[in-house]
Amino acid sequence: MTPSETWVAAVAARCRPAQVHWCDGSEAEYRSLCATLVAQGTMMPLDPVRRPRSFLARSTPDDVARLEHRTFVCPATEKEAGPTNNWREPRAMRAELETLLAGSMAGRTMYVIPFVMAGGTPIEMFGIQVTDSAYVAASMHLMARVGADVLARMPQDDFLRCTHSVGAPLAPGEPSAAWPCSATKYIAHFPEDGEVISYGSGYGGNALLGKKCVALRLATVRGRRDGWLAEHMLVVGLESPEGEKTYVAAAFPSACGKTNFAMVRPPADMPGWKVHTIGDDIAWLFPGRAGELRAVNPETGFFGVAPGTSAATNAVAMDMVGHDCIFTNCALTEEGDVWWEGMTPTPPERLTDWQGRPWVPGCGRPAAPPNARFTVRVTNCRSLDPAWRDPEGVPLSAIVFGARIGRTFPLVFQARDWEEGILWAATMSSEATAAAEGQAQLRRDPFAMLPFCGYAITDYFAHWLAFRERLGAVPPIFRVNWFRRDAGGRFLWPGFRENTRVLRWIVERARGRGGATEGALGFVPALADLAGAERVTDPGRFAQVMAMDPGELRPEFAAQKAYLESLGRGVPPELQDRIESLAGRLA
Ligand code: OXD
Numbered sequence: 001m002t003p004s005e006t007w008v009a010a011v012a013a014r015c016r017p018a019q020v021h022w023c024d025g026s027e028a029e030y031r032s033l034c035a036t037l038v039a040q041g042t043m044m045p046l047d048p049v050r051r052p053r054s055f056l057a058r059s060t061p062d063d064v065a066r067l068e069h070r071t072f073v074c075p076a077t078e079k080e081a082g083p084t085n086n087w088r089e090p091r092a093m094r095a096e097l098e099t100l101l102a103g104s105m106a107g108r109t110m111y112v113i114p115f116v117m118a119g120g121t122p123i124e125m126f127g128i129q130v131t132d133s134a135y136v137a138a139s140m141h142l143m144a145r146v147g148a149d150v151l152a153r154m155p156q157d158d159f160l161r162c163t164h165s166v167g168a169p170l171a172p173g174e175p176s177a178a179w180p181c182s183a184t185k186y187i188a189h190f191p192e193d194g195e196v197i198s199y200g201s202g203y204g205g206n207a208l209l210g211k212k213c214v215a216l217r218l219a220t221v222r223g224r225r226d227g228w229l230a231e232h233m234l235v236v237g238l239e240s241p242e243g244e245k246t247y248v249a250a251a252f253p254s255a256c257g258k259t260n261f262a263m264v265r266p267p268a269d270m271p272g273w274k275v276h277t278i279g280d281d282i283a284w285l286f287p288g289r290a291g292e293l294r295a296v297n298p299e300t301g302f303f304g305v306a307p308g309t310s311a312a313t314n315a316v317a318m319d320m321v322g323h324d325c326i327f328t329n330c331a332l333t334e335e336g337d338v339w340w341e342g343m344t345p346t347p348p349e350r351l352t353d354w355q356g357r358p359w360v361p362g363c364g365r366p367a368a369p370p371n372a373r374f375t376v377r378v379t380n381c382r383s384l385d386p387a388w389r390d391p392e393g394v395p396l397s398a399i400v401f402g403a404r405i406g407r408t409f410p411l412v413f414q415a416r417d418w419e420e421g422i423l424w425a426a427t428m429s430s431e432a433t434a435a436a437e438g439q440a441q442l443r444r445d446p447f448a449m450l451p452f453c454g455y456a457i458t459d460y461f462a463h464w465l466a467f468r469e470r471l472g473a474v475p476p477i478f479r480v481n482w483f484r485r486d487a488g489g490r491f492l493w494p495g496f497r498e499n500t501r502v503l504r505w506i507v508e509r510a511r512g513r514g515g516a517t518e519g520a521l522g523f524v525p526a527l528a529d530l531a532g533a534e535r536v537t538d539p540g541r542f543a544q545v546m547a548m549d550p551g552e553l554r555p556e557f558a559a560q561k562a563y564l565e566s567l568g569r570g571v572p573p574e575l576q577d578r579i580e581s582l583a584g585r586l587a
């Protein structure tokens with residue numbers, strides 16, 4: 001037996017499924033998984049004219065989001081997991097999980113899914129996910145390259161071992177629940193062994209292990225070892241009317257509109273400008289042959305937040321989910337189509353809500369919860385960049401960090417240098433979002449990676465600082481904030497398509513052309529520097545959205561300093577020094 005067959009046999013011996021199915025990754029297999037899910041009641045087919053080859057799945061109310069408090073990173077010592085990860089001693093964690101996994105797949109099929117993230121690139125990562133969820137197997141078909149071809153290329157001495165069980169064994173003859181899961185949930189990572197064990201949840205990042213578990217948590221560890229970066233970033237290319245294309249990567253915390261920005265359409269007064277999509281969630285950044293920074297999207301699908309998506313906020317996504325899409329926890333219309341809050345200005349008169357109950361407008365419950373999702377292949381996206389699967393990745397000219405924060409931070413500024421940019425990323429805070437349950441109102445989310453870094457965040461800061469040594473020249477770093485509000489709580493910037501103007505300024509700066517003045521935080525545009533912005537704002541509101549008020553910044557610097565201190569002695573001293581010098585400038 002090959003090492004992968006031996007490992008799969010060992011998992012099967014522990015979990016005792018009724019049968020084992022090695023996925024070949026074919027279209028026929030995808031269709032048969034969908035048929036199984038329909039027969040089991042997990043999914044229903046949508047109207048074949050309105051949403052060809054699309055399905056609606058409904059989870060149980062206790063399995064609707066990533067579970068950060070049930071996510072564990074288990075290197076040998078707590079110090080290696082660092083101050084922000086939940087750590088468990090790896091042997092104790094394994095023992096607990098092995099007890100839970102014993103017989104956990106009884107009565108079910110165990111799907112064996114060979115997968116590769118960033119396949120064909122110099123930093124590709126191979127793995128095998130075993131799962132007792134046909135929903136996960138079907139979703140993995142969309143989100144990653146899977147199947148027999150991948151298995152044939154997979155190095156037998158270097159593959160990630162990913163075990164997933166919904167934790168709902170069946171007695172002989174017992175039918176499966178429509179959404180099997182367990183009240184006990186764990187998402188555990190063993191970076192030293194290249195292993196993930198996820199138990200009890202069938203939803204999103206808890207269960208599609210190629211995504212957050214492998215392409216972020218385990219990949220950060222691999223990237224640190226091998227000299228690259230695994231990031232919670234979208235990647236877009238902005239093309240000018242003259243055909244000059246510039247790629248930018250941007251990190252935002254979950255559910256801050258990454259998918260919308262990745263597919264943004266330039267406003268009508270920017271004729272000839274185009275935005276091309278490489279990815280909406282994860283980017284791996286690595287040095288190219290000439291020391292230039294390059295990026296690749298390791299995924300092949302989009303797992304996007306549905307509520308709020310509409311023809312006005314993301315027309316490309318609306319078109320993309322028009323066919324061959326799995327919707328999860330969206331509401332069902334009488335015509336057999338899906339609906340979610342924000343899709344249309346007026347809700348339909350009658351719906352079936354995400355839990356299958358009758359719903360009418362004003363009934364006091366959401367028709368779809370805020371973390372309802374769509375899952376589609378990237379090839380459904382009409383703004384997909386032709387270079388999306390280039391094995392060399394695309395060259396990056398700028399890096400952007402953004403958060404959702406109603407005050408203090410301006411619409412955009414450019415950090416003075418690499419180190420200062422890293423400081424802005426390391427101390428980023430953001431308001432609560434729907435993708436992870438139980439978040440505080442405002443939390444520090446360094447690099448938008450708080451839930452996704454597989455080793456000590458302080459070492460991760462140091463890895464970023466040192467990464468410049470691997471590059472011939474570092475790209476400029478920007479910070480954006482689409483979400484600043486006025487005293488009445490109204491957004492000061494229209495956002496969405498108008499964000500393309502900010503992207504254009506970033507690109508101009510990266511190419512050494514955009515106008516700017518130096519302010520308290522770095523380089524900032526005047527209204528006239530954001531082409532056409534005077535059409536969507538006025539000088540008074542622009543001054544407010546760009547304000548860098550010492551009265552707000554002083555306490556923010558003090559809070560940043562305290563935050564870095566709270567992370568302990570591993571914080572690179574350069575970062576504290578930078579805060580001191582920024583605070584000094586303010587004085
Ligand atoms: C996601 C997340 O699903 O960040 O992308 O939670």
Ligand code: MN
Pocket residue numbers: 232253254255281
């Ligand atoms: Mn994400």
